[in-house]
Amino acid sequence: MRRVALALFSTVTGLVMLLNFKTHSTGAAGVPVATSTTDPGNNSSSAGTSNAATTPGAATTPGAATTPSTVPSSAASTSATKTVTGDAVDTRWGPVQVQITVRNGTITAVTAIEYPRNNPRDEQINAYAIPQLNQEALSAKSASIDMVSGATYTSEGYLGSLQSALDKAGL
């Protein structure tokens, strides 16, 4: 997990710079500089992307340069679209590698180009996830609930929602 953290931390450096973060010390506190376990040059996922900025040093040096990336006046060297590919790092779930696209000095995309797929350990999930039979759904009345959690509803959708009904009881 630490390694994932570092990999992503180093690859979101562009975002960090955009945000003008002070340090990386919070999330991956105390963890030394990441060592890439996958040579970026050998990783087919990085084909076609600029490797210029994949240097571990560049990726793991926060605060270094380009802070003015969001300043409109800094147009001179920032007019092109550039993709920056971070180091691929092996995690226990598989390799993770993130790519950032910078256009006119502004990040326009952050994409994971390599991530765990078809992981045989996914099988383990089934042991964790205990599928349960679809429980007889309870009505709000019989459950005597106070509040409802669900996917975000619109203002209009709220009006006909269970939460709305619960609120009316207290209004």
Added chain:
Amino acid sequence: MTSIERSRTVRVEHCMGTAFTIDVRDPGGWSAAIADVVGWLHRVDAVFSTYQPASDINRIQRGELRVEDADPEVGLVLELCARVQVTTGGAFSAMPQGRLDPTGLVKGWAVERASLLLRAHGAVNHAINGGGDLQLSGEAAPGRPWVVGISDPADRSRIARTVAGRDFAVATSGVAERGQHILDPFTARPAAALASASVVGPSLTFADAYATAAFVLGRQALRWIEDLDGYEALLIEAGGTVSASRGWRAER
């Protein structure tokens, strides 16, 4: 029921395109406290909205405003987003569509802060529901925990599960009824494995973002969330199958 048990002040405020329910269970008058909360929510909307062209977030996206010159909360929220992006292995992103959009964390964060605001006003026992994401403080009535129903994604008039407790947060991510989908930052396509993902834990800021990530991760979320102390997940699949992380308890 005693009069204390019946004590309830409810306010519904429409903001950020959804409805916020502020439900105070302490006796007394809370209009000033609630007004503070409402003001706070609208301020958050003005700063973080991706719909309002003049919001700080949109100005930053257009390169018209630097983060350090924006509302001081912006830097904080984006730092939180970056941390959660790391914690979620990239399943949560503040740029899910290539544009600066911290929405997946902002609402939960705003509600959690609003809850602290109510506490500061002396309202210890209250709940705030921000469009389906809740921070619950204290208890629903003396000696009775809050009971939260988790909406059945197949039929929102029904409850699929309940979770009860004191001082906790519940967030649920799913296909929003406004038709928006949660994009998988890994594939840039709508996440489709689950009908909804709910996360419980102490902080709604994180529960909200983790629910978004869990929705993207699908069943993998159950293993992933085990590494996060204090947070548990409940997943509902389109076919109705419900599964939960090992630490999930109906009564917290």
